[in-house]
Amino acid sequence: MRKAILSCLALLPWPVHAQQREAWQAPTLSITRYEEDWSDLADAEKRAHHWTGSFKYIPLGNDAWLSTGIELRARSESYDNNLWGGAEAPDDSYLWLRAMPYADLHAGKMRAFVQPIATYAVGVEPSSSPIDQSRIDLLQGFIEADLGPVTLRAGRQMLSLGTERLIGTRYGPNVPLAFDGVRADMAVGKARISLLAMKPVQPGPGDFDDATSHDRTLWGTYAALPELDLYYLGYRNRAATFGGLEGREVRHSIGLRSYGLRGAWHWNVEGVVQFGHYQGQRIAAWTMGMEFGRRFPTLPLVPDATLRFNVVSGDRKAGDGKLGTFNPLFPKGKYFGELSPIGPSNIISLNPRISGDLGGGVTASLAAMAYWRASRGDGVYDIPGHLIRAAGDSRPRFIGKQAEATMAWQATAEWELSASLSAFAPGAFLRQTGPAKTLAMLGLESNFRF
Template sequence: MPRLAPAILLAALIPAKVAAQTTEAWQAPTLSITRYDEDWSDLADAEKRGHHWTGQFKYIPITDDIWLSTGVELRARNEDYKNNLWGGGDAPDDSYLWLRALPYADLHVGRVRAFAQPVIAYAAGVRPSASPIDQTRVDMLQAFGELDLGPVTVRGGRQMLSLGTERLVGTRYGPNVPLAFDGVRGIVSIGKSKLSLLAMKPVAPGPGSFDDRTSPTKALWGAYATLPRLDLYYLGYRNRAAKFGGQQGREERHTLGVRYYGASHDWHWNIEAAGQFGTFADKKIGAWTVATEVGRTLSGIPLSPDATVRFNVVSGDTHRDDNRLGTFNALFPKGKYFGELSPVGPTNIISLNPRLSAPLGKQFSASVAGMGYWRYATADGVYDIPGNLIRAPGNSKARFIGKEAEVTLAWQATAELELSTSFSVFAPGDFIKETGPAKTIRMIGLEGNFRF
């Protein structure tokens, strides 16, 4: 449930809850996944700090020009699978517990800033064994310094990135261990517009404490401009150990994209298109994607539900043996891309996703969604979210991968505590049936998230 995931719900619900306990002259910042985006400087006013119990943690004055902001996220999540990967996974029936703590400290010294956020992430019951995405034990998720030069901000060190709606570069928030990058980012602000210039390498988490390292094979660079209702971007990517279609080689890929989004009256929309070119081994890259999302709040009926339809087309490789690679690379997308259960990722796929969500009163909210998935190119297979091939094309010419249904329920118990659950089923289509195990996947998710 990407739109009803705990972080998104908290971002939507907490400000209203906190604001109700404060004066009309001040409203708390939206709590975000990237905690460094929150601006608590207005709490320099001691009277405002006293309106909510978290105020004493969000602004700690040290001197007139030095102050500290702190906070934490505590999350417990259980996922119970039956027939994972349609019965073809290493442990198709599994139930495991993820535990995660993300404390942070944000020190401001005049125009200089230092931000640190450790991650404590453990997993219990993951079979056959926990991967570094399940469990990294104790490590440093973010640690950077920042210099504010007015319209220009320069940030260097380890940091999470969230660009647009995270179709290409995201925080991987849904899994237990988020994604961070090592490098430099410059942000130029001009009125309501921002331009981000970045040169980064992703952090590869290790299974033990304090063993996360900068990736030796992958790099990301580019420019991302955010204008009113419009994003424009260029992203460069290099992977010296890329794999496509059973071949391994050096990949250098360039992405040009545009995103148009907004809301008017009861309507909202988010439309994004991107094209990719470059080289992989001895092949030239030519890939693309178009993603659309159009929704409307049905204010004339009880509960005023929001009805949204998403339609995505992501290119695949149409010919296996030529010198051209048409498989789109989603780079570093968000963790639960199509929903709480997302066995397939945004590569070589056509997807249709209608969704209905609504507040139910007393801080409850719910959603129900359906998904249909087809292969774009029959010569290419099915990939997971990180871009790994999970079902080769074989000799199948079938396009239909399968259909999915998902129901979610969330309760904002307090301003800081949110509880949620989801139930998902994925019935395989002809392609899955023709190429391997083809059982119906079932997943139940339970989650508690405390954050301030």
């Protein structure tokens, strides 16, 4: 663990001297990057307000300009008793390195966006997985046309829909997720409607070998209104695995999300129902996630207290002709926290969290999690949906409890340092079905983006 921590700290771009922050505020930096709008920097005087201005808007002639940027991330993760002592290397400690430059060319109503990626992992045992290391590849590369009421985008692109409950970027792990396909966006009144036809990209172990999946297909529509999202997503997988069987899965998801802010209160409530078929079985699955919180602006540290509660269905009885296990499709990578050994299938979770502003660009949070099985007839899954602990004859529902502390320092507008410390104590179900040691993880991260 110490070796990985020292390696990570050696890579941090420590500033030589403190600098006063510029008054100019850049647009919010996004994970997908293509959502950032730097067109207001056509004014040369605005570009001169910050050192990044000359990179974010490069004039190329009449009605043509180029925006550039990069992300450089170093992240160390050190585990004790990974998968509660059941992993091949339970006491693993490794370093992730990632570079993601991009170029965004605008010419009239046309646009071309290109983002290569370089990802490397040091010290992963027993070997690196596709989310640890993919070397040099094309993360995003698409052409976009502004056709007036409709914007059409075709090529390789990252997707982030809503709170990424079903479709996310997998930003937390070292190798993000991208899709190959077509997306059309249109504005209808106050609503923004997106139509999707995509296939996920499967990372390869070498350079320039990421490939479009032959087995999995995603399609659907997502309507985003003020404080309300409504969506339908279709999914097909020719090599799905549930209950030890492999076969063809066709699943339809219909979701509704309500979210917003009223004074100091905020909320985010989302429900999804799934239906379809798998290997002669009828799919009937669902999830409901609720989040309610309140900010206290007059108290020291301006704390924000949030309570999250999730119920995600599992399969009640194998062989009854009905599959009740919820499929999260392509969710965010760190689903329940920085340490997320289990994913959103067959789960009931309770997650209180409090965060605060310590001043000087430093924020901190404390969180607790408790997990139960939604169905005794189903086991525990990881975030991609792989079964990691079968139900067997075990009857207890309680999976375990977790505590997590995080701290982040926004040293400059472009550079952030963060750390997390997490521990997961197994409950009765894990103790009855396999290794059940307390799992701990220390995460350290340096992220520079502009």
